[in-house]
Amino acid sequence: MSSNLSLIPALHAALSEVFTSGGVSYTLAETTSITTRTLRLPGRVTVIIGLIGSLRGRLIFSFDEESWKALTEAMIGDEAPDSLRISMLNELTNMLAGSMIRHNTLSDDLDITPPTLLVGSDMLLTGLEPPVLMQLVTLGTGTMRVVIAASA
Amino acid sequence: MSFIITFVSSIKRAVQNVLTGTIPDFEVTPKDVRVIKDREIELDQGLFIIVGMTGRIKGRMIYRINEASGLKLASRMMMTDLPEMDDLAYSALAELTNMISGNTLSSPDFQELNVDISPPTLFQGRTVSFRSLKIDVIQLAFEFDGGSIDMFIAIEE
Numbered sequence: 038m039s040s041n042l043s044l045i046p047a048l049h050a051a052l053s054e055v056f057t058s059g060g061v062s063y064t065l066a067e068t069t070s071i072t073t074r075t076l077r078l079p080g081r082v083t084v085i086i087g088l089i090g091s092l093r094g095r096l097i098f099s100f101d102e103e104s105w106k107a108l109t110e111a112m113i114g115d116e117a118p119d120s121l122r123i124s125m126l127n128e129l130t131n132m133l134a135g136s137m138i139r140h141n142t143l144s145d146d147l148d149i150t151p152p153t154l155l156v157g158s159d160m161l162l163t164g165l166e167p168p169v170l171m172q173l174v175t176l177g178t179g180t181m182r183v184v185i186a187a188s189a
Numbered sequence: 190m191s192f193i194i195t196f197v198s199s200i201k202r203a204v205q206n207v208l209t210g211t212i213p214d215f216e217v218t219p220k221d222v223r224v225i226k227d228r229e230i231e232l233d234q235g236l237f238i239i240v241g242m243t244g245r246i247k248g249r250m251i252y253r254i255n256e257a258s259g260l261k262l263a264s265r266m267m268m269t270d271l272p273e274m275d276d277l278a279y280s281a282l283a284e285l286t287n288m289i290s291g292n293t294l295s296s297p298d299f300q301e302l303n304v305d306i307s308p309p310t311l312f313q314g315r316t317v318s319f320r321s322l323k324i325d326v327i328q329l330a331f332e333f334d335g336g337s338i339d340m341f342i343a344i345e346e
Contacts, residue, residue, distance in 0.1 A: 074276050075313070087241025087249075087307020095241070095310045124322050150241025150307050151345055153249045157317030163236075164279040164311035 040092050041170045041185045043143045048172055048183060051136035055129065061111045066173035066180065074165045078182060080158040081105055082123065084130040087150035092143065094187025097162065098130045100179070107177025127152050193327060195298050196342060197222055200250075203292035204331055204340075207285065212265045220330035220337075228321035230328075230341055235259060237312040237319065238282065240290040244304035248344035250293075251319060252286045252309075258336025283309045 045068060056063050078099040086096045100108065109122040112129070130152050138147045162184070169186040201219045208217045235255035242248050254262065256274060263278035264271045266285060271278050286309045294304045321343045329340045 074279075085239050085241070085310050087243070087310075089241075089243060089305045089307055093308050095307055097310070123320060127322055148243055148305070150243045150249065151247045153239050153241065153251070154320050154322070155237070155312065155317050156320055157315055159315050160317055161313040161315055162311070163313045164276075164283050164309075 039168065040143060040187055040189050041168065044092075044137060044141055044185050044187070045170065045172060047137040047141040048133075048185070050140040051133045052174065054136050054140075055132050059112055059129070061108060061176070063181075064175040066175050068170060068172050070167075071165065071169040071171055071184070072167045074163065074167065076162045076165060076169070076171075076184065078160045078162060078184075080160060081156065082126055083155045083157075083160050084126065085153045085155070086130060086134045088147060088187050089150065090144060090147040092147055092187045092189055094185075096134050096137070096149075097182075097184035097186070098133065099160070099182040099184070100126070100176075101181075103179025104174075104176040104181045105179070107179055108181070123154065123156070127154055193344075196293075196344070197327065197329060199296045199298060200289075200293050200329055200340060200342070202296065203289050204338075207288045207292050208333070211285070211288070213268075215265060215333065217331050217333045220332055222330075223328050225326040225328055225341070228324070228326055228343075230319040230326065232312070232315070232317045232319075235313075236279075236282065237317065238286045239310045239312070240286060241307035242290075242294070242304050242344075243307075245302040246304055246344055248324075248342065250286075250290050250306075251341040251343075252289075253339040253341070254282065255336070258338065261335040262333070262338070279311055283311060 079101045083099040134149045172183045174181040238252040240250045263281040266281045326343045331338045
């Protein structure tokens with residue numbers, strides 16, 4: 038089993054743990070294998086978390102306009118300013134990645150870097166080394182994309 | 190604050206060592222160092238390369254390279270005139286930034302901090318901005334014949 042594939046069950050466990058305790062309803066959509074070196078991510082917020090240890094790479098959490106709205110409104114209501122929503126997303130993705138590390142069964146020496154947050158309308162991730170996996174998660178009427186790009 | 194000064198001088202040394210050590214007859218000049226007060230960095234055209242850090246210090250180093258500079262740098266590194274930014278050019282730049290980041294943190298000043306870095310993640314030429322939530326961002330700039338590189342460091346408390 039590829040190292041990226043082995044992180045998928047850990048992601049599912051993390052989503053269940055973090056989203057369920059936060060009162061966020063979500064639906065797992067498909068998992069796709071990315072075979073190109075470039076991947077277009079629709080805006081609006083993308084968070085990159087580095088993965089260190091016997092698996093090295095990164096986890097990328099990308100939110101389109103609708104999923105970012107659905108998620109932040111579920112957690113802090115619809116009147117919160119953008120700065121607070123962004124701060125919450127930073128914390129939430131950090132919790133998801135931390136939970137993934139705890140749930141993974143492949144390695145017990147994994148560590149994560151703090152989240153780095155990019156804001157934009159259309160983002161092109163490049164220099165990927167396929168195969169890379171992407172899990173789609175439905176949040177409200179939008180889609181959150183989780184890209185897992187690591188190797189042993 | 191003295192830590193930031195050490196970090197900045199270590200980066201300058203690493204950029205110098207890696208670029209002149211990897212690329213024949215290469216000259217690079219450090220320019221101004223400044224603090225980005227609004228904690229936001231814009232990318233219009235070019236590349237953002239993000240390297241995460243964790244250990245006794247945590248944060249990220251971000252490289253910003255415009256397309257012409259990226260092409261020039263990758264061409265010099267590959268010792269061939271690359272016509273456009275392609276996979277080879279991206280790999281060359283990822284490797285350079287990985288080396289610069291690693292070299293910065295392997296200096297004696299940092300050894301006991303036990304910092305590890307994640308592999309570089311590349312974002313390409315759209316209107317994208319980086320937002321730092323709580324901490325100031327330090328910007329370093331470097332010039333070489335035919336281009337420039339900006340580097341940003343944001344280290345958490």
